[in-house]
Amino acid sequence: MMSLRLRLFLILIGATGLIWLAALSWIYISSQRELEHVLDTRLQEAARMVASLAEGFGRSSSVEGADSKALPTLSGYERQLSCQIWSLDGRLIAKSSGAPEGVLTDRKSGFSDHEINGEAWRVYAVEDASKGIRVLVGDRLGLRERLVGDLVKGLLWPALLIVPLLGLLIWLSLNRGFRPLAWITNDLTHRKADDMRPVNVAATPSEVQPLTNALNQLFAKVELARRHERDLTAFAAHELRTPLAGLKAQAQVAIAADDPAVMKHALRQILISVDRTSRLVRQLLAISRLDARGEEQGAEPIVIGDLIDEIARVTAQPDAVTISVDERLATLTWMANRECLELAIRNLHENAIQHMPSGGHVRWTLGSPPNDIVVEDEGPGIPENEMPQVGTRFFRGQFKSPIGSGLGLSISRLALERIGARLVLSNRTDSKGLRVELLRQA
Amino acid sequence: MRILVVEDDPVIADAVRVGLTLGGAIVDCVGTCADALAAVSTTRFSAIVLDIMLPDGSGIDVLREIRAGKETIPVLLLTARDEISDRVTGLDAGADDYLVKPFDLDELAARLRAITRRSDGRTDPCLVHGTIRVDPAEASVTVDGALVPLSRREFAVLAALMERPGVIRSRSELEERLYGWDDDVESNAVEVHIHHLRNKIGRETIETVRGLGYRMRAI
Numbered sequence: 247m248m249s250l251r252l253r254l255f256l257i258l259i260g261a262t263g264l265i266w267l268a269a270l271s272w273i274y275i276s277s278q279r280e281l282e283h284v285l286d287t288r289l290q291e292a293a294r295m296v297a298s299l300a301e302g303f304g305r306s307s308s309v310e311g312a313d314s315k316a317l318p319t320l321s322g323y324e325r326q327l328s329c330q331i332w333s334l335d336g337r338l339i340a341k342s343s344g345a346p347e348g349v350l351t352d353r354k355s356g357f358s359d360h361e362i363n364g365e366a367w368r369v370y371a372v373e374d375a376s377k378g379i380r381v382l383v384g385d386r387l388g389l390r391e392r393l394v395g396d397l398v399k400g401l402l403w404p405a406l407l408i409v410p411l412l413g414l415l416i417w418l419s420l421n422r423g424f425r426p427l428a429w430i431t432n433d434l435t436h437r438k439a440d441d442m443r444p445v446n447v448a449a450t451p452s453e454v455q456p457l458t459n460a461l462n463q464l465f466a467k468v469e470l471a472r473r474h475e476r477d478l479t480a481f482a483a484h485e486l487r488t489p490l491a492g493l494k495a496q497a498q499v500a501i502a503a504d505d506p507a508v509m510k511h512a513l514r515q516i517l518i519s520v521d522r523t524s525r526l527v528r529q530l531l532a533i534s535r536l537d538a539r540g541e542e543q544g545a546e547p548i549v550i551g552d553l554i555d556e557i558a559r560v561t562a563q564p565d566a567v568t569i570s571v572d573e574r575l576a577t578l579t580w581m582a583n584r585e586c587l588e589l590a591i592r593n594l595h596e597n598a599i600q601h602m603p604s605g606g607h608v609r610w611t612l613g614s615p616p617n618d619i620v621v622e623d624e625g626p627g628i629p630e631n632e633m634p635q636v637g638t639r640f641f642r643g644q645f646k647s648p649i650g651s652g653l654g655l656s657i658s659r660l661a662l663e664r665i666g667a668r669l670v671l672s673n674r675t676d677s678k679g680l681r682v683e684l685l686r687q688a
Numbered sequence: 689m690r691i692l693v694v695e696d697d698p699v700i701a702d703a704v705r706v707g708l709t710l711g712g713a714i715v716d717c718v719g720t721c722a723d724a725l726a727a728v729s730t731t732r733f734s735a736i737v738l739d740i741m742l743p744d745g746s747g748i749d750v751l752r753e754i755r756a757g758k759e760t761i762p763v764l765l766l767t768a769r770d771e772i773s774d775r776v777t778g779l780d781a782g783a784d785d786y787l788v789k790p791f792d793l794d795e796l797a798a799r800l801r802a803i804t805r806r807s808d809g810r811t812d813p814c815l816v817h818g819t820i821r822v823d824p825a826e827a828s829v830t831v832d833g834a835l836v837p838l839s840r841r842e843f844a845v846l847a848a849l850m851e852r853p854g855v856i857r858s859r860s861e862l863e864e865r866l867y868g869w870d871d872d873v874e875s876n877a878v879e880v881h882i883h884h885l886r887n888k889i890g891r892e893t894i895e896t897v898r899g900l901g902y903r904m905r906a907i
Contacts (some may be wrong), residue, residue, distance in 0.1 A: 476771075480741075480768075480769050480771075480774075483768050483769055483770070484741050484768035484769070485768075486768075487768040487788075487789040487790055488697050488700065488768055488789060489699070490789070490790040491697075491700050491768070491789035491790035491791060492697060492699030492700045492703060493699075493790070494790040494791070494792070494793075495699075495700055495703030495704060495707060495790075495791070495793050496699060496702070496703040498703070498707060498792070498793040498794070499703050499706045499707045499710070499793065502707065502710050502793075503706070503710060508706060508710075511702075511706070512703070512706065515699050515702055515703065518699055519699050522699075642743075643743075645743070646743055
């Protein structure tokens with residue numbers, strides 16, 4: 247698109263030129279009319295003057311020739327004006343030099359236009375019966391035209407000189423007027439790619455403010471998204487590197503240790519780290535599988551009680567942790583994709599056990615609408631200020647378990663979403679611990 | 689060297705504790721910001737190994753708080769993030785060095801030796817006093833070029849005395865350098881170690897300043 251400046255410049259130049267042209271034509275027309283009026287008046291005056299001066303011409307019988315009679319000189323006009331004095335009986339009594347020989351007009355009095363010898367004439371006639379003369383004064387219309395032409399030309403040349411000057415002035419003014427825009431552009435082009443500070447709205451002209459406001463909102467949005475992503479990356483890096491760091495450090499200890507007890511201890515720690523890393527890998531694979539999937543299709547009837555029993559059987563648990571599964575769950579059946587539901591329940595189950603390192607009770611029961619499932623543990627629960635962040639991938643709160651990855655709840659939530667169910671977390675009110683509800687949406 | 693390790697991951701904390709102990713250091717571990725601040729305010733450490741992501745806050749905040757108290761103790765940040773901005777933030781907050789996880793235990797030990805050396809104002813990696821030469825990197829001591837086998841605690845006593853040869857170290861100060869919180873300290877433990885040290889490196893080398901403590905005898 248054409249630059250705003252060029253566009254404005256062309257519009258302004260065009261408009262100015264048009265007004266200029268209109269003014270010029272107006273001047274041309276009105277000065278022509280004015281001049282005609284002035285010249286007509288002059289013709290009239292000249293005719294009357296000649297008539298008043300021509301004393302006794304009419305009665306004088308001795309007229310030899312027009313040239314012999316000296317007419318009063320009308321200084322500066324003789325080239326334009328031609329004068330003839332005729333007697334009433336049709337004799338040419340006198341004429342000014344340069345006046346044509348033939349009669350200028352047949353009209354007795356008043357103005358008339360004539361063509362004489364191929365030239366257009368404007369003639370004024372006045373008859374003085376008392377003196378017996380008719381005075382005819384005329385001038386060439388061509389001369390009149392030239393006069394108007396000269397007048398307009400005199401106006402036109404300065405105008406033509408002024409137009410480029412005016413253009414320059416408009417251009418400079420536009421540059422000056424556009425300076426606030428240039429500041430913003432400059433500010434934006436010289437920014438670093440990650441500079442998301444808002445543009446100073448107060449310093450921008452009001453016309454651009456909606457634009458800068460929108461820009462600032464966009465900046466804020468991008469910044470938020472970027473911070474979110476950075477947090478996620480940081481959490482992920484932390485979760486991936488920590489077990490690796492443990493592995494490496496313990497392996498080095500095992501190599502460096504001379505004492506077999508120290509070495510054995512280090513190797514045991516390595517085993518713990520390997521378990522933790524493999525669980526992390528398993529969870530990462532699960533979450534990426536869930537991410538890649540859409541709404542789950544292969545639904546089958548699943549008896550919830552049986553599924554929980556099965557999961558509880560294969561999940562390792564410390565002796566101090568007890569698990570109870572409500573008998574009524576054995577009669578609850580969900581139509582769902584088995585893999586997704588199993589993923590959700592297993593991660594919730596593991597989560598509950600992991601957060602009770604010193605023992606406690608995990609209770610699976612039926613929810614209050616009897617289609618829902620509830621699991622409660624006796625762990626530390628989740629601080630209220632962390633509630634909004636829980637479920638963010640890799641987020642591990644204050645009461646994180648030593649072997650968690652921060653993915654369990656995300657996986658459960660995502661898996662339930664895939665089968666059209668929902669996860670609701672709350673701290674238990676009857677004792678310490680977390681209450682997780684799996685809500686089957688209608 | 690008495691080192692405080694602030695790390696919430698039990699496996700890493702354990703490895704660092706055992707690894708640094710093998711290198712002759714006395715190591716205490718804590719897992720939270722609050723415990724770290726409490727530890728720093730009650731005990732004098734030679735250096736701190738500080739993890740950034742802690743369960744109750746950021747290690748950077750702990751670092752800022754330590755520095756706000758005009759504490760000059762060297763701090764090495766242990767971080768799982770390796771973005772330059774994170775490292776810059778850490779160093780600007782007052783860290784002396786940083787390591788990105790997963791790290792090398794030997795490198796961690798070497799960096800700890802380097803930052804403590806720097807904070808003591810030394811350039812020579814070895815501590816030298818007369819004919820006695822202590823090499824913290826090898827945890828070895830030579831007298832007249834001959835290697836003298838020392839126990840971990842004896843080494844720690846000698847290193848503490850040789851860091852500032854003219855300065856008197858009180859018994860409690862030496863105890864602090866020798867034993868972590870979990871160690872049982874016999875009331876005459878320092879005297880016993882000094883006695884053994886004198887037997888190994890020469891009776892005259894360590895001077896007892898009655899009522900005040902011990903120092904290396906001026907040459």
